[in-house]
Amino acid sequence: DGGITQSPKYLFRKEGQNVTLSCEQNLNHDAMYWYRQDPGQGLRLIYYSQIVNDFQKGDIAEGYSVSREKKESFPLTVTSAQKNPTAFYLCASSGRGSNQPQHFGDGTRLSIL
């Protein structure tokens, strides 16, 4: 089945460590996105990529980094510079154009030990 796969579902990080969240899609979508969601809040955009080898900062990019070397993959690294990384992280993809719906993965829940 076509879709978006995020792994792992749960992730624990020690203080000062970088950690990478995986996001893979087989929908042949050009655009991919990373969002962060805190309890009781809506989603906030971290980074997005409209095409391979290109990406832009979203509203809360500080402390995060991404790469887009392949169309189907858009990994997110949470660096030690992110002071409050505990959150629910969601990856999405879409076709090109503002009328294209975004398809979301099931999320990764990151916690600090």
Next chain:
Amino acid sequence: DAKTTQPNSMESNEEEPVHLPCNHSTISGTDYIHWYRQLPSQGPEYVIHGLTSNVNNRMASLAIAEDRKSSTLILHRATLRDAAVYYCILSGGSNYKLTFGKGTLLTVNP
């Protein structure tokens, strides 16, 4: 980014219709109106979107005001599985960005 305003919560009974309102008075001519819903601990799910005309799909209907400053998501017969947070979002321009607010928490009573 153009903003939307939704009620924090709404309640409905099972098998009754539900009308979820959204105000977007600063919408631009090229903004699409999108609706997503999210169940606890899951990613959002696309429901429906439109530009000017009313839209129907298997999940819901979208009624857009003539001046486009408001819209209503209509669930024709609510089920317990429809209990979720519903987000109304505007998307336009060339960057495909979606800005999620807090949405409306829909409770469906059996």
